[in-house]
Amino acid sequence: MTRISYSFLILFISCSQYEHEDYQNDDWLINGTGYKAETKIIAGGKELVLTNGLVQRQFRVAPNFATVGLNNLVTGQxxxxxxxxxxxxxxxxxxxxxxxxxxxxxxxxxxxxxxxxxxxxxxxxxxxxxxxxxxxxxxxxxxxxxxxxxxxxxxxxxxxxxxxxxxxxxxxxxxxxxxxxxxxxxxxxxxxxxxxxxxxxxxxxxxxxxxxxxxxxxxxxxxxxxxxxxxxxxxxxxxxxxxxxxxxxxxxxxxxxxxxxxxxxxxxxxxxxxxxxxxxxxxxxxxxxxxxxxxxxxxxxxxxxxxxxxxxxxxxxxxxxxxxxxxxxxxxxRTLSPWAMENPILMHVRNADPESVKLAIDQCAEVGFEMVIMTFGSGFNMERGDREYYRKMKELADYAHSKGIALGGYSLLASRSVSGETDIINPETGKPGRIAKYDNSPCLATEWGSEYFRKIREMYEATGLDIIEHDGSYPGDICGSHDHSGHRGLEDSQWNQYQIISDFYDWCREQGIYLNVPDWYFMNGSSKIAMGYREVNWSLPRAHQEIIERQNIYDGTWTKTPSMGWMFVPLTEYHGGGEAATIEPLNEHLDHYSRRMANLFGAGVQACYRGPRLYDTEETREVVKSWVSFYKKHREILDSDIIHLRRPDGTDWDGILHVNPDGEERGLLMLYNPLDKPISRTISTPVYYTGLAEKVKVSDSQGNSTTHWVDRHYHIRLEVSLPARGHEYFILTE
CATH class of the missing domain: 2.70.98 (Beta-galactosidase; Chain A, domain 5)
Structure with missing residues (x-):
């Protein structure tokens, strides 16, 4: 099978429609089923080759073992x-x-x-x-x-x-x-x-x-x-x-x-x-x-x-x-950390008292949300070690499960000070401070660290809670203490602390506990990280938040899938900004609330909707429910890869294209108009990664369909009209 450098795609595409399709079928990003890992013995038994048709590593086995070749079989490099x-x-x-x-x-x-x-x-x-x-x-x-x-x-x-x-x-x-x-x-x-x-x-x-x-x-x-x-x-x-x-x-x-x-x-x-x-x-x-x-x-x-x-x-x-x-x-x-493909629709409830949590659970169940997180400042406490507290949390977890809702909460780990005996020790001063990433932070390899993780395991086993939002996770701190129980000194301090946190996350993954962690622990079991935002931006006026939100999603999904990152929706005040920054009362800002859900569900990116409730009137409930229904109806394609079309800048349309060559819906084009007037545009849409090579059926949100021929550069041209400060989506099928 001939390999062609994908870097020079446009230069080497034939006019023949047959070769057009064959090229896509040969592309591992569209169809990787033919590329199987195998080993071969070559050079009269002197060499061993590990290859899958895309990349190859070649080893000499005598007089000692050594890598003697490393080749990209696509480019020939x-x-x-x-x-x-x-x-x-x-x-x-x-x-x-x-x-x-x-x-x-x-x-x-x-x-x-x-x-x-x-x-x-x-x-x-x-x-x-x-x-x-x-x-x-x-x-x-x-x-x-x-x-x-x-x-x-x-x-x-x-x-x-x-x-x-x-x-x-x-x-x-x-x-x-x-x-x-x-x-x-x-x-x-x-x-x-x-x-x-x-x-x-x-x-x-x-x-x-x-x-x-x-x-x-x-x-x-x-x-x-x-x-x-x-x-x-x-x-x-x-x-x-x-x-x-x-x-x-x-x-x-x-x-x-x-x-x-x-x-x-x-x-x-x-x-x-x-x-x-x-x-x-x-x-x-x-x-x-x-x-x-x-x-x-x-x-x-x-x-x-x-x-x-x-x-x-x-x-x-x-x-x-x-x-x-x-x-x-x-x-x-997706290959190495498939748990990051789990993408529950989640809410941050501000208060952890039973009445507030049950209201959040009821509303989530009513509109189709799937998870409630008792957020920071809610009063939820994983470190209490209190059996009566466990009993109350189990009642809430059981209630949530009866409604089909997952329940869990927030814990702050590293970005705080616990005590002079427990905190990270600066090896230069022999004292805490000015060495940890967050200035002061507890050393995980201490008796306090052992108790912290023991209590969390105990609580989650006793209650059946489903989610841990673990803020300030271990950031790679070193510790110069010679008195901590879990490490001897500076040289083993980082390795030992990392093993403690990664073992805990492995345990969570084994238990089916979902992990929101604002740090890069995907390979150790974490499911989601911040998509990439500055928290104080959610104190800006609502109109500013709409554009910034789409920018953050556009920028964050170059290396993350939609399911790997969370965003944030301040239903109530967060870090400041007052009435101009928040959405409550929800029914009074329903247009903005709907645009935020269009941004998020349209990108397949879940947000932390932080507040006491998801809706306050029947009209609000129906708007939230309709967007959740949209996401669930198109969940497979919305959770799929994003192709970046035009970055949001507030001056003209912006948009993204979800692609899935293995799905029934091969693409979902999401377009936004930030302007105060309707616009009409011709959008050149790249469909190569949908796997469609000849023609594409395009259906708009009203169900109207047109058929478009794919040009030699794997594009189709769409004439679109977008309402003022509105959006439109199109489904691409074979």
């Missing part, structure tokens, strides 16, 4: 320019490479004829054997199908390659290691590689088992080392280098609401001192990828104990197009 170890462990203060080969004459590129000349370093961990299995789930997931609009595979389909290594012989060189080395026989290492069906995505992690008679300390690890072809060649150097066109994701991510920022402490693009033939005179080209924690983990393994690194995923782009790269990342999250 070879990413690898030089051989490096498969990882690195620092054990009791000594660095040991895992596998790898050396002897490459230059490091600009790797020729086939050089491979047989590469040599083994007996001081590295040595290759023993490998096994190939189906991918296994990294955590249990209790699905909530009522919130899922489509099937979600778990675990992902694909292959896991597990490569075992044995330790090098005893090494002792007092002039180098000052007596720190130890007999290594019995330290077994396995490097795991995963390749997924249907997308150019690989995963990797390392496990270590101590079968020696002595404790060992894993001071540091490097989970991935790749000498990658540079994206930019500069003699003098650059202030901001252009990096290789690969996205690196890990499950050791925190302290951000975006994927790159959340992973920045572990994804390191470094200078390569071995690359002496590069163009840059100071050898500063960032062409060496190393993935590792910035601190620690400093974990001690007793005899028989095991350790696993965090996981690294590598997504290889075949294009520089922003939309296509975003679609690739969104498919990655």
């Amino acid at each position: 070879n990413y690898l320019r030089a051989v490096r170890p498969e990882g690195r462990l620092t054990l009791n203060g000594i660095d040991y490479n895992i596998g790898g080969l050396f002897g490459q004459p230059i490091h600009n590129y790797l020729l086939e004829e050089w491979k047989d000349e590469l040599k083994n370093d007996r001081r590295t961990f040595q290759f023993v054997d490998y096994t190939i299995d189906e991918i296994k789930p990294r955590m249990a997931w209790k699905r909530r199908p009522e919130w899922l609009s489509s099937e979600a595979a778990w675990p992902p389909k694909g292959k896991e390659l597990s490569v075992t290594f044995t330790a090098p012989e005893f090494i002792s060189n007092p002039s180098i290691d000052q007596g720190r080395s130890l007999p290594l026989k019995g330290i077994d290492v396995t490097v795991h590689y995963e390749l997924y069906d249907g997308l150019p995505l690989m995963g990797k992690w390392i496990s270590v088992k101590n079968n020696t008679e002595n404790p060992i300390t894993i001071d540091k690890f490097v989970g991935e080392i790749l000498a990658v072809t540079e994206e930019e060649s500069s003699v003098e150097g650059e202030e901001r280098w252009e990096l290789p066109n690969i996205h690196i994701e890990t499950d050791f991510a925190f302290a951000a609401m975006g994927n790159r920022e959340a992973n920045k402490s572990v994804v390191h693009w470094k200078k390569d001192s071995l690359y002496t033939s590069q163009v840059n005179y100071l050898l500063e080209t960032p062409a060496l990828l190393e993935v590792h924690p910035s601190l620690g983990p400093a974990q001690t393994l007793d005899t028989g104990e095991s350790f696993e690194t965090f996981r690294t995923w590598e997504l290889f782009f075949a294009s520089y197009d922003k939309e296509r790269k975003g679609l690739s990342m969104r498919k990655m999250y």
Whole structure:
């Protein structure tokens, strides 16, 4: 099957309608069913290949195990320019490479004829054997199908390659290691590689088992080392280098609401001192990828104990197009974190007393909402540890469930101070303050932390509550205390705290507890994060909020699916702004309220509707109910990917197109008019990712249908009329 770079889509499309359709069928973002992960033995048994038809990683298996090829099969690009170890462990203060080969004459590129000349370093961990299995789930997931609009595979389909290594012989060189080395026989290492069906995505992690008679300390690890072809060649150097066109994701991510920022402490693009033939005179080209924690983990393994690194995923782009790269990342999250596809319609109730909560539950059930969250400041308290309180909360949970509503509440974790004995300790001062992301924050690896999580588990098991909104989640803080029960000192403080929070989120996922977390914990079980907004914006006048809301959704969905982000609707005052900023009384601002729901439900993005009620009159109830009905009727397509058409700016129309090549509704076009007058426009609509190649049936909100032929650039032209400060939607079908 011929592969064509998707970067040059328009240039290579044939006029033939048959080839038009065939090109789409070959595109993994539209139809990935033909791209199955498999392994092959080549080069007379010297090499092992892990491939799925989109991306390929090639390994030498003798005289040691090493990556000798990394190829994008769509573009034909070879990413690898030089051989490096498969990882690195620092054990009791000594660095040991895992596998790898050396002897490459230059490091600009790797020729086939050089491979047989590469040599083994007996001081590295040595290759023993490998096994190939189906991918296994990294955590249990209790699905909530009522919130899922489509099937979600778990675990992902694909292959896991597990490569075992044995330790090098005893090494002792007092002039180098000052007596720190130890007999290594019995330290077994396995490097795991995963390749997924249907997308150019690989995963990797390392496990270590101590079968020696002595404790060992894993001071540091490097989970991935790749000498990658540079994206930019500069003699003098650059202030901001252009990096290789690969996205690196890990499950050791925190302290951000975006994927790159959340992973920045572990994804390191470094200078390569071995690359002496590069163009840059100071050898500063960032062409060496190393993935590792910035601190620690400093974990001690007793005899028989095991350790696993965090996981690294590598997504290889075949294009520089922003939309296509975003679609690739969104498919990655649907594959690796399918719980983020759960998209319940939710309300934030301001007060947690039974009367207020029951009113919210009743109204949610009446209009079709699916979840009530007892919000911050409501009085809900996960930390009470009070059996009578549990009983009252169970009564409320049972009442909610009888109405088909999920119920849960809010807890603040990290962005607060608990006590001088419990808070994060600044290693420079020996005191709390001026080191945590939020200045003061409790250390999770303390007796307080153990009690905090124990109480939450106890409460949710006793009550049957369904949702935790976990604000101020662990942001990657380090702690210099030597007195906390859950860590020894600074070096292991970050790793131990992260394991505590990720284990808790894994438990929530196993219990079917939905997680709203304003931090990047998708790979650890979180379902939703803020779509991306500044909270004080919801204190601005209502008309301003309408445009800003659509901007936030437009910008937030480049790398997030609609279900991955929440927005906010201040039914009552929030942070200020008074009457001009809020919607209550609802019936007096019903036009605005309806426009907000058009923004949100039209994008498939759920908001925190914060207030005491969802409606105050029969007319208000009917408006809310109609928008919920719209969303549920078109839920599959509205939860699908967004193609960005025109960013909202308040000066002309703006719009988005939902696409789903596997759905009955292939597209849903949502258009908005922010102006105080009706407008008519010709909208050139890209339908490539709907999977429609010949003609498209377009139905407006009134059910009127027209048929449009798809042009050579996969566009159709629509003549549309939009009412003043209004909207219109169109359904695209075959």
